[in-house]
Amino acid sequence: MRIAIYPGTFDPLTNGHLDIIERVCKLGISDRLIIAVRENLRKSPLLSLVERLALIYKLTSDFDQVEVDICTGLLVEYARSKYASMIIRGLRNGMDFNYEMEMAVINQSLAPDIETLFIPSKAENIYVSSSAVKEITKLGGSAGSMAPAAVIEYLKTKL
Numbered sequence: 001m002r003i004a005i006y007p008g009t010f011d012p013l014t015n016g017h018l019d020i021i022e023r024v025c026k027l028g029i030s031d032r033l034i035i036a037v038r039e040n041l042r043k044s045p046l047l048s049l050v051e052r053l054a055l056i057y058k059l060t061s062d063f064d065q066v067e068v069d070i071c072t073g074l075l076v077e078y079a080r081s082k083y084a085s086m087i088i089r090g091l092r093n094g095m096d097f098n099y100e101m102e103m104a105v106i107n108q109s110l111a112p113d114i115e116t117l118f119i120p121s122k123a124e125n126i127y128v129s130s131s132a133v134k135e136i137t138k139l140g141g142s143a144g145s146m147a148p149a150a151v152i153e154y155l156k157t158k159l
């Protein structure tokens with residue numbers, strides 16, 4: 001059984017995240033893909049972990065191999081507890097690359113048996129971020145090209 005973890009803050013899930021999930025499923029590199037929703041010590045979230053999990057659960061129900069979970073503590077320890085051999089991360093630009101490369105190398109030193117796989121973003125999602133979705137929605141704009149309608153509707157009730 002090949003198990004992959006796609007970790008992130010997902011505050012909220014965007015079209016960029018959904019695209020990565022869809023493409024990993026199509027690649028056929030894993031039997032189970034666990035979307036691991038977590039706090040990020042560098043960010044203060046708008047949505048609770050449970051709200052984020054519920055939105056992801058609703059929007060990924062068509063993917064048979066996808067599961068959604070809340071994860072705490074060291075990522076590699078969580079991955080080990082799930083018997084995962086892969087960590088998936090999306091890359092939009094050089095800034096992502098620098099940050100992700102650092103995390104991947106640290107995770108590699110902590111758990112050499114777990115590989116980080118980078119998936120390049122689609123061109124249309126290069127400027128998509130959870131922060132932009134929240135800011136545009138808060139200021140009354142339309143972020144419909146950046147996130148699923150269910151996410152935007154939910155955000156409107158929160159903002």
Ligand code: PNS
Nearest residue numbers: 007008009010038040074075076103106
């Ligand atoms: O969606 P994000 O905010 O870019 O996700 C970042 C996240 C949550 C994947 C990252 O902060 C993370 O992996 N945190 C886990 C903490 C950890 O294991 N740290 C050690 C390696 S630096």
